[in-house]
Amino acid sequence: MIKTEDLFVRFSDGSGIRYRDMCFDTGRSYALLGASGVGKSTFLNLISGVLTPAEGRVTVDGEAVSALPQKARDLYRIRRVGYIFQDFKLLEDMTVQDNLNLLRLEGVDTAQMDALLDRLGILRLKKRRVNRLSGGEKQRVAIARALIKKPAIILADEPTGNLNYETGVEVVKTLLLNAGEGTLIAVTHDDRLAPMFDERMDMNAVAEWIPGGEARQHA
Ligand SMILES: Nc1ncnc2c1ncn2[C@@H]1O[C@H](COP(=O)(O)OP(=O)(O)OP(=O)(O)O)[C@@H](O)[C@H]1O
């Protein structure tokens, strides 16, 4: 179970976002909806430990991961979280298979990797360099890279943003299948895909923008 409590993140300009307490059960899938700029990506960054909250905490199965030292937090993310970033963060000069191999667990063999790529419709691109791929192809490489390490927690930031509806449905099905007994939290703007998740959460009602001191002075 993932819990957020009294979560507040502050940006360098003094502004920040406060989040209502949230709870995500193990074995369930969640669609996060909400306006652009409301704080969805920031929320995933807090859960994954990419960002450190100024106040409050993120706990995973009772452990306050947001309070761990940087190294332990990085290990938590590497071992347990499959994070599909909104901007992919792939290694552009490397091939698809090399991007995946960097995160592949020892127990995951090439046949399993190929099956995952095939399911996502990108097996034929395996030996291509990422910087030669289209946006939708890169998006699916980012998904494969997140899933190859069989993470207990999958965080997906608009995983279907660059895909047509039919491919988007396949991708969401693949995410749900791979989430299995774990937890899947996906940001989506697509009202047609949101019903595929167990629960839908409106982040407009969860995140509150707090202006910084500097912003107030200039206002
Ligand atoms: N490092 C930063 N410094 C200042 N403001 C920031 C920073 N990072 C994010 N913000 C602001 O926080 C708000 C939330 O950003 P975030 O990226 O979480 O939005 P989002 O809900 O993911 O939007 P979108 O749907 O467009 O991806 C935005 O107003 C953004 O400008």
Ligand SMILES: [Mg+2]
């Ligand atoms: Mg975002």
